[in-house]
Amino acid sequence: MARMDVVVIGAGLGGLTAGAILAREGRKVVVIERGNSVGGAASSYKVGDLFVEGSLHATSDPHEPRDPKHDALSRAGVLDAVQWVPAGSFYEVRGGPFKQPFVLPDNLAAARAALLAGFPEARAGIEQLFNELETEAEADPSLSLAQKLDQLFGADEAVKCAVAANLGYYHDDPATLGWRQFAGAQAAFLRSGARYVQGGSQRLSSALARVIMRAGSEVLLRRVVSAITLDANGAVSGVVHTARDGSDPQTVEAAQVIGNAAPSALAAMLPADAGEQLTQSYALQPSSISLFALTLGLSKPPRDFGVSAYSTQLLPDWMTSLADYAQGTALMAGEPAGKLPPLAIVDYAAIDSGVPAPPYVLSVVGPDDVANWSAQDADAYRARRARWQAAIVAALDAQYPGLAAAVTHSSFNTALSVQQYLNAPQGAVYGFAPLPGSGADRSPRTVVPGLYLASAYAGFGGYSGVVQSAALCADLVSQPR
Template identity: 30%
Template sequence: MSPPPFDAIIVGAGLGGLVAGALLAQGGRRVQLLERHDKFGGAATTFKRRDLQVEASLCMLDGLDPQDFKTPVFAKLGLLEAVPVATSETFYNLRHPLLNGDFRLPRGHDAAIEAVTNRFPHHEKGIRTYFSTIRHLRNTRNQNYIQQLKWGQTPLSDLADIQTALLESAGIPPSPATPQQQLDTLNAAQKISMRRFLTTLFGADEAIQFALCANLQFFTESLELISLFDFSLSQASYHYGAHYIRGGSQRLSDQLAGIIRAHGGEAWTRREVSHLLTEGERVVGVAHRKAGIIGSGREASQPDPQESRARMVLGNATPRVMRDLLPEALRGRFYRPYEGLAADLSNWTIYLGFDGPPSRFGVGEYAQFIFPEWMDSMQKMPESATLMGLPPGSREAPFLFCDYSQLGEMSGAHGQCLGLMNWIDRLSNWPTDEAAYQAHKAGWLEALIAALDRAFPGIAGSVVYKEMATPRTVRNYLNDPLGGVHGFGDPGVANRSGSAFQRGCQTGIDGLLLASSFAFGPGYSKAILTGTVAAEMTFKALKRGV
C-alpha cells in the first residue's frame, strides 16, 4: 500500500494549528492546512472597515524574553525578524473605586514591585513574595519544557540549544534544580488556587488583588478557578514584556502559513472539513469542500468535494467540533474526557474608530481597565460575565479599553485611530430571535460607549465608526457551538474537585491530536504552546511509523 500524500493534516488555522504546521513543515514533514475562513489566524486576524484596519482580538503578546518558551520557537521559525512588535512600557492602567484614582502597573518585575509597594507599603513583604513566586514558576516551567524537547530527539530538540544560547547571551544561569525538583515545584503550585495564594499574602485586601490581577478576564472569570501554576505562566510573562504585533496579528498568521508553503506544504483558506476519514478506529484523513463566506449563511456554489489522507490529523478546533466530525461510533470515546467540563466563557468586543487620538480625552496608556463601583471584590468577577443578559445599560459594566494609537498602530486615513473595548461574556446572555438580538446588541453598544465617555469625557463625540462582536459572532467565525474562547478550566482546579481530566493534545482516538486552546487554555501564548506540543507529538508518532 502506498503511503498517504501528507504526514499531517491540520483542521483549522488558528495560531495553534499554524505553529504546529510551520514547525512540522520546517522539520521536513508534508503538511496540509485547511481553514474554512477566507484568511488565516482564527482570533489572530485583522479586517478592514472604511479606511481603518481593525484588530479582531489581539491586545497583548507577552514575554519574548530569553526565558520565554516562545522566544526559541520564534527564533527557529524566523519570526523575531519577520514579525516586529511594538512594546508598551505599561502593562496596564487600572481605574477602580477601591484605589481612589488610577494605578499604573509598569512593565518589568522590578518596576512593578516598586509601583505596587508605593501604593501598598504595608504589603511590601507579600508583594515581593508574590512577584518572586510567579516569576520563579514561570521560568521553571519554560526551562523544564524546553529541556523536555531536547530529550525527545525530534526536529524540535534544537529549541533547547537556542534557549541556552539566549540565556547565556543575557547572562542568565540555567536553573540549578533537577528536572524532578522542577516538576515537584510545578505540581505543588498546580494544587493551590490563586484565591488561596493571594489571601495568604494579603488577607482580605481586595484593592491589591485588583491592582495585581485586573486582567484576570484574559484567563478565567474567578481566582478560585485558576491555579497559582497556571496564572503564573501567563501573568509573570506579561511583566517581562507586553507587546503588540506591528501592522496587526494577521502579519504573524500569514507568516506562519507562508512557512508551511515555503517548505512544500499546502495551506488553504475557504476549505471546510465535512468529516474525518477512518479505517477501523484510527483517523486516516479528512473529507473537505469549498466553504461559503463565513457569516453569509450561504454554501459555496461549487463545493468541490475532496479527500486528503495523512498519517496524523491535528484538530485546531474545539473538541465539540472535532467530535461531530468523527463517525458516531467513535464520538463517545473521543469526547468522554471532556464531558461536564465548563467551556462556555466568551467575550464581547467593541471596535471603535476615532477621528483623532483618544489621548485628547485623557487616555494615557495603551491598556486601560475600568471597573464600576459595584465590583468591590474579585469574587464578583463572575457576575460581570452575566451583564449582557440584562437590559442594556441597567448595570454598569467593567471593561478593558485599548488605544492602539498609544503604540503608533492602527491609524487610518485622515488621522483616524482604532480603539477596542472588551470583557467576558456568554452566548446564553444573548437573545436567539434575530430582531431581539439586533436590538439588544444596539442597546448595549450605545450603553458601553456611554460608559467609555464617562471614564474619558468627550470621547464619544470622537467616534466615527463603531461595531460590536458578541459570543454569537465568535460562534460564527471561530466555529465553537457555545462561542467559547477560553477553552476548559484549569486542570489543577479540576483535579481538586475530583475530575480526572488531564489537559493536553492527546486524544482517545489513534491518529488524532488536539491543537487548539482547549488543549492548554486561553491566550496567544497558550496557543503557541499547544502548536509546539502538537508538533512534537506528531514528529514522535511519525518516527514510530504510525
C-alpha cells in the same frame, strides 16, 4: 485523491504554528480553513475604514528565551518575521476600589516597586508574591486565585485588583481561576514585557502561512472539513473537505490529522463511536469564558480625552472587591441598566502599533457568554447589542469626557460572533477553563490514534499557551508513539 503526511483542520494560531514547524521539517502538510483568511482569532481586518484587531491586546515578549512562545516561534521561522512592539506598561487600572489610577509596569522589579509604593500597608504580601513570581516557585495547583490573594492580602481589595485587574485575559471568576495558571501567565508578562504585533495579529498569522507555502506545503481557504476518516483499526486515515455550501467534496489521505478546531467540532467530524469516545475524554473539562469585543473608531486620538495608557483595565464602580468580577459575565443577558461589566480597553495609537489611523482605534473587551445572546432573533439581537454599545460608550464618556462625540466608526463582536466565526463551542476563546487543579494532564494527544490537537484545548489559551502546545503537537506528530 490527494495524499499528504499531515492534515491540519483550521488555520488559527495553533494550526498554523504546528503546520509551519512540520512543513519546515520536511513534512507534506495541508492546512484547511473554513474562513476567508488565515488566523482564526489571531486575525485583523477592515470593516469599511475601521481597522479591527480580532483578538490581540498583548502577549509576552517572545524574544525572552524563557518565554513560552520563544522556541515554538523560532522553530516555525517567524520570531523575527514581525515586530513585537512594547506596550509601555502592563496595564493601568482605574475605577472599582481605586480612588486614582494605578499603573502596573511590565517588568518584575518595577511592578514590585510600584505596588510597594501604592500599597505600603500590603508590603508583606507583595514581597511574598514577587518572591514566588521571581523564583518561579512551584505554585500550589489546588489553590484558586481568590484563595491565594486572600492568603497574601486578607481583605485589602484594592491591592488584589491592582495585581489581577486583567483577570478577563484568562477567566472571569477569581474563585474558579487556578492560581498556578494565573501566576504562570502573569509572570511571563512581568518577566519579558507586554508586546503587540506591529500592524496587527494578521501579520503573524500570514507570516506563518507563508512559511508553510514556501516549504512546499499548502493552505486551503474557504474549505470546511466535514469528516475525519478512520481505517479498519480505528486509526486516522484522512479527511473529507467541502466548499462552504457542502458541495465539491474532496478527500485527502493522511495518517496524521491535527485538529485546530475545538474538540467538540472534531467529534462531530468522526464516525459516531470515535466521536463519542473523544467527547467523553473531555467530559470533565468545561469550556473557557468568551469575550465581547467592541472596536471604536475615533476622529481624534484617545489620549485627547484622557486615555493615558496603551492598556487600561476599567473596573465598574459597583465592583468593590475582586470577587465582584464574576458578576460581569451575565450582565449582557439583560438590558443595560446602569451596571456595566469590567472593561479592558486598548488604545492602539498610544504605541508604535502600526494600526492605521484615523479613525483612531480603541478596542474594548469584556467577559461574555453565548447564553447572553442565543435566545434572540437576529433583529432583536442587533438592537440589544446596539443598546449595550451605547451604554459602554456612555460609560467611557463619563471616564473620558468628550470621547462619545468623537466616535465615527464601530464594530461589535459578541460571544455569539466568536462562536459563529471560529466554530467555537460556547464562544470559548481560551480552550478549556483554567480551573484550579486542571491542565497538568492536557496534551495534544487524543484518544483517537493519529488525531492530535494544536489549539488552546491542548494546553492553555491565549497566544502563549496556543503556540507552546502547537510546538508540542508538532513533536508528537514527528515522533508518534
